[in-house]
Amino acid sequence: MHIDLYEKFWMWGAGAIIVVFLGTIGVATVSQGRLPPSHVETIDPTTVRADARFAAPGVTTNDDGSVEVTVIAMLFAFQPNEIRVPSNTSVTFRLTSTDVVHGFQIVGTNGNTMIIPGYVSQFTTSFEPGEYLITCNEYCGLGHHMMAATLIVEEGA
């Protein structure tokens, strides 16, 4: 099978680009622990509010100063709909849904996860001070475009 010389160069180049791309992702993953939100934990969607893990949605501060935010998503709201956290502090979000699939995106940040009924989503990130819009970014029904909340990040301790 004859392959043109320029096309050979091109194919090696394309292969090299792919290796560089994957290498970049690999380095970020291994050295900085950057992973997509992939928490595996289940919950009965019909008894979320009775479940100790989601009985009191809101912000709690752990002994080590890190912050945990528990959120329940439902048609068509987040509970709580206003979240206050300190800046430059590790914040772990734990979320679940009582009905359909929702999304949770903190606009202008990399805070973004799906919320699937029957599962607990979890991700950790930190923020600069400011006020952020949180949207539901997965279609959930007629009120989808009104499903939103606010994140207020205050100058940290």
Next chain:
Amino acid sequence: MIHNRRLATANIGVAIGAFGVATFMALMQALSRASLDLPGRSAKMYYLSVTAHGVLMAIVFTTFFIMGLGVAFTTRALDRPLKWPKVAWTGFWIAAIGTAMTAWAILWGKASVLYTFYPPLQAHWAFYVGATLLVVGSWVWGAVVIATYLAWKKDHPGKPVPLAVYGILTTIIVWYLATIGVAAEMLFLLIPWSLGLTETVDPLLARMLFWFFGHPLVYFWLLPAYVVWYAVVPREAGGKLFSDPLARMVFALFIILSTPVGFHHQFMDPGISAGWKMAHTVTTFAILFPSFVTAFTVTASLEVAGRMRGATGLFDWIGKLPWGNPMVAAVLLSMLLFAIGGFGGAINAAFGMNSVVHNTAWIQGHFHLTVGSAVALTFMGVCYWLVPKLVDRDLELGLLAKWQPYLWFLGMMLFSISNHITGIMGMPRRVYEATYGGAEAAAQWKGLTLVSAGGGVLLFASAAFFLLVMLGTVTAGRKAQQPTLEFAEPLEGEPRKLLVFDKIWAWVAVAIILVALAYAYPLADHLSMETFGSRGFKPF
């Protein structure tokens, strides 16, 4: 000659009809998202129309068009009619009845679940049954094309199959592999659940099965466009195909790499471990390779065309290409848009960057460059060239056909670039309105939603041109014998020897192994975990 022309024409006719309905929906959505009030605008109409646009464009238009194209190319390239024409017609009617059921459920407001139909949003059962019948009809089509190929092969032992048919066969194989996932989702989860035979479904299992189907689905759309780029366009542009063997390599790589990549649509999902998301990231980047090769081979073929038309300088071959031929212009512009879409795809595949753009307007900007341009604009270009041959009439309203691809290009640039930018700014996709009670962040993307709406208006005008040309051609085009359908010749002559890429079934075996490696363990792991099902919701 092209055999079974009535069947090919019927398929393409349904495809264009679906395109016509969906294009009206699109205009309404683009205006609604910019908060422009139209009579009858409501959230209910908006989400109904997003569902209709997605299903009619992404599933109905593509599938029927590909079936029609497959019949025309296979019978012409093999120079024999379909082996089982009656079976093929039965498949067409199964698909058509299924489409009618699904369209009824959507248009009557009983299935505003979008084309992804993630449970526990629950549609009327007719939506799921109809969509399943459409897939079953396409399976019948695939079986008839394969049977026709096998009959040809028996008569031509040791001869490589023509490239166009090779491409159509890989399309069918990718489709069969892909639809295993959606068939399982429909038959075991959604149909019994929508009929009330089961109480609950596991929404994550449904998503895993959907995306098993959902990514190879895009190659089912794209491969027929590649068949056109490789096997037709070089000739229409006045040249030859630069490399036949590498074209076969590209199609063979798509057989093995199309399916084991689905988790890249679920990077942001809970319940799937990071290790499996990483594994699917590697295969996702690997699948860039065949498209990189396509960029070279197709561009080199176009350069050959330009030089055969008298170009001598380094770049003047570009200007020598027949930009006034609507078929060639549509394909060239679709390639340019696809190049931008391809870079966006590499960004989506990196999960760090994906967390910024996931489910934002960026995504709709991305897939309107890929399926909405590389595929749809190529298919429109093919119609200008193929439909006259199918109905033996001259193309009518040629001036509209000439301008239509350029209008699409301009509209799509405005639409897609504005959506990419608002996506990075955080605007969600698929929202009836994006004001969020006057939130500051939302105010910043307002101007760009107007640019996107402007692009939508141009795209609508372009689609209307296309529909007028098609309608004009089949009703008023002058009846005249058309030149026969000819495929591009390879620069180095027709292949005489079989290559490793011609061992299609060996590639299928590799594909099955890779799919098993990518999915068997995570699916088994998931099924062994204690999960909680969801009952259905109809908040629409």
